[in-house]
Amino acid sequence: MSTTDKPTRWYMAAPIHGILLVGAVFFVLPLLWMIATSFKPLEQTLKVPGSVKEALFGIGHRAEIGGLVYDVVLERAITPSVDDPYWIVRPLEEFPNGEMTHPFGPETWRKYPIFNQDELKRMDTIITPAMEVLADRKTPYNEETGILSLLSGRGVKAELVKTLEPAEDGEQLWLVREWRPEDTDTKEIGSTAADPTRAWAVLPESSIRESIRSIPQNYPAALKRVNFWRSFLNTMFVCVMTVFGVVISSLIVAYGFAFIDFKGRETLFKLTLATMMIPFPIVMVPTYLLYRKLGWVGTFKPLWVWSWFGSAFFIFLLRQFLLGMPKDLLDAARIDGCSELQILWHVVVPLTKAPLAMVALFQFLGTWRDFMGPLIYLNNTSQFTLSLSLQAFQSEHGGTPWHLLMAASTAFSLPLIILFFLTIRTFIRSMATSGLKE
Numbered sequence: 001m002s003t004t005d006k007p008t009r010w011y012m013a014a015p016i017h018g019i020l021l022v023g024a025v026f027f028v029l030p031l032l033w034m035i036a037t038s039f040k041p042l043e044q045t046l047k048v049p050g051s052v053k054e055a056l057f058g059i060g061h062r063a064e065i066g067g068l069v070y071d072v073v074l075e076r077a078i079t080p081s082v083d084d085p086y087w088i089v090r091p092l093e094e095f096p097n098g099e100m101t102h103p104f105g106p107e108t109w110r111k112y113p114i115f116n117q118d119e120l121k122r123m124d125t126i127i128t129p130a131m132e133v134l135a136d137r138k139t140p141y142n143e144e145t146g147i148l149s150l151l152s153g154r155g156v157k158a159e160l161v162k163t164l165e166p167a168e169d170g171e172q173l174w175l176v177r178e179w180r181p182e183d184t185d186t187k188e189i190g191s192t193a194a195d196p197t198r199a200w201a202v203l204p205e206s207s208i209r210e211s212i213r214s215i216p217q218n219y220p221a222a223l224k225r226v227n228f229w230r231s232f233l234n235t236m237f238v239c240v241m242t243v244f245g246v247v248i249s250s251l252i253v254a255y256g257f258a259f260i261d262f263k264g265r266e267t268l269f270k271l272t273l274a275t276m277m278i279p280f281p282i283v284m285v286p287t288y289l290l291y292r293k294l295g296w297v298g299t300f301k302p303l304w305v306w307s308w309f310g311s312a313f314f315i316f317l318l319r320q321f322l323l324g325m326p327k328d329l330l331d332a333a334r335i336d337g338c339s340e341l342q343i344l345w346h347v348v349v350p351l352t353k354a355p356l357a358m359v360a361l362f363q364f365l366g367t368w369r370d371f372m373g374p375l376i377y378l379n380n381t382s383q384f385t386l387s388l389s390l391q392a393f394q395s396e397h398g399g400t401p402w403h404l405l406m407a408a409s410t411a412f413s414l415p416l417i418i419l420f421f422l423t424i425r426t427f428i429r430s431m432a433t434s435g436l437k438e
Contacts (some may be wrong), residue, residue, distance in 0.1 A: 013403070019420070031413075032056075034203040037280060037406035038216045038222075039182075051210075060213025063176050065201045071213065078171070079163065080204050086164040087135040089148055090155040091127055097150040097196050099125030101140050125196050130210035132161055134202070172205045184217045199270060222407035230382060231389040238303045238385060239367045245307030246314055246363045253310045254318035255344050257329060269319075276312045280372075288376060292386040303370075306361070311416055312360070314359045322348065344409045361423050367417060386412050 018426050033055075037045050040058035049055035063072045080086045096106050102123065109115060109123055118389075127133060133148075135141040140157060141148050148158040167173060178198040223229070291302045325348070333343045349356070374388040384392060390408055394400050 013393040021270040034413075035410055038218055039363050040214060040218075040403050040411045041213060042347070042393045045406070058213040058215060060179065060211050061176070061208050063201070063203055063208045065178070065199045065203075066175070070199055071179040071211070072208070073179045074208070075175045075177050075200075077172055078175050080164045080166050084137055085140070086163040086202070087141040087143075088132055088164065089135050089141050089158040090129060090161055090228060091148060092129055092146075092159060094126050094128055095126055095150065095154070096164070096425075097125040097154050099150040100127070100133065100184065101151060101153060103151050103153070105152050105154075122195055125334075127196055129264045131196055133196070134200075151288045167204050173202055174205060174208060175202050176200065181215060181217045184215050184221050205427065218403050218407040219411065222404040223411060225404060226386075226389045227381070227384070228386070228389070228408065230409060231384050231386045234300070234383060235368060235385040235387075239301055239364050240254050241304035242307040242367045243360050243363050245304060247360050248313050249308050250346070251318055251349070251352070251356065252361065254315045254322055255340075255348060257315065257319045258322035259327070261309070261338065272312050273309075273316060282284055291377065297377055298379050298383075299377075300383065303367075303373050314363070317359065319350070321352060322393050325351060356358060357423060358433065361419070364419065365416060 001137075013189070027038060036056050044054075044058055047054075053059070061074060062069055064070075065072070078086055079421055098109055099105060102109055109126050115123070135148055135158075139151055140151060141160065143160060143163075144161065147155040147231045148372070149155050176412040177195065180198075185208065253272075257265060259274075284415050287302075288297070291297055294301075296302050296305075329347055330343055338346065369387060370385070371391065373389040374383075374389075378384060378388065381392070390405070390412060393408065394405055
């Protein structure tokens with residue numbers, strides 16, 4: 001630094017740094033929201049948070065049931081009254097759990113296609129005399145006859161354990177049921193209603209405490225749903241083929257435009273650049289018809305074969321870098337008897353590692369995130385890439401399970417984030433050396 005240079009005053013740099021910090025926070029917020037949502041229960045994913053704690057973490061509840069502390073779901077509020085009585089009873093004979101919640105028996109609900117296997121298993125669970133159940137106005141208990149009337153219309157013998165009365169201080173009563181981490185794989189997280197295998201109780205609100213509920217089980221459930229590893233391998237195959245294709249073909253073409261003098265070189269280079277101006281929708285249909293004629297639709301070939309014919313943008317980028325290289329090196333290699341390919345491999349490639357790494361990085365990122373190509377050319381779920389699998393996962397559910405979708409999206413984005421931080425130095429070095437001249 002010369003004696004005439006003056007150091008920047010802190011109060012002059014502070015506003016710039018403040019603006020950059022605000023911009024960084026603004027752009028990182030969606031990432032933080034995605035990661036935070038991926039650990040939450042479903043019912044809290046689209047809820048407007050009332051605090052920073054609720055924004056960053058899932059909120060659950062804990063309560064003591066039978067002397068043990070459980071993570072619980074607040075199933076429903078209980079307000080006993082003369083018009084709306086509640087009883088806790090113990091049946092004296094066995095019956096299927098579904099008869100308390102459905103107006104028909106197992107011979108009927110097993111024929112309904114709307115119930116999945118988990119729901120049928122829960123409905124088929126047998127209520128034994130060792131269990132307690134909650135009876136209400138829909139499934140009343142007659143204290144005189146000792147009969148529990150099921151919703152299916154059948155009556156069973158039962159003994160009264162407790163008649164629920166309103167809390168003396170008017171406090172709200174809640175039916176709480178044990179929550180388990182495996183609930184994350186259900187369509188509605190925390191939907192444990194009428195599961196007789198869970199510990200449950202009717203408790204006053206004061207005995208239920210709030211807790212942070214983080215659900216890492218969202219990730220294996222999400223990855224299983226989107227067939228992550230198959231989609232990951234498909235995506236990696238396409239990425240590797242396009243990266244090698246673009247890097248090799250673009251470098252060869254850029255070398256020709258930079259160092260090989262032939263008639264019409266400038267015109268051909270301008271035509272190459274002109275192809276960048278053609279919108280994709282214009283060539284989408286003709287390209288599809290060409291690939292269909294070749295019999296490539298339904299295969300990976302349309303997604304990577306094109307890359308071995310060069311990319312106009314990367315050809316331009318590499319040509320501009322090559323033009324800044326000392327030509328004396330190439331002339332010396334020619335004097336030593338090297339062919340153009342030998343010069344390219346032994347002289348040019350070692351000096352262009354940084355820009356080649358940048359080309360590879362950009363192409364990898366573009367292929368990894370590509371959605372339109374796989375959507376057009378792939379029609380078999382076993383061939384889906386990650387971006388297409390995520391879209392298929394979202395569209396196949398009537399109500400989108402956002403917690404699982406965000407977990408899958410985080411897993412989809414994580415390799416890109418890791419790759420970026422591993423290659424940031426190479427990217428900066430390539431930008432710094434791109435302006436070198438001979």
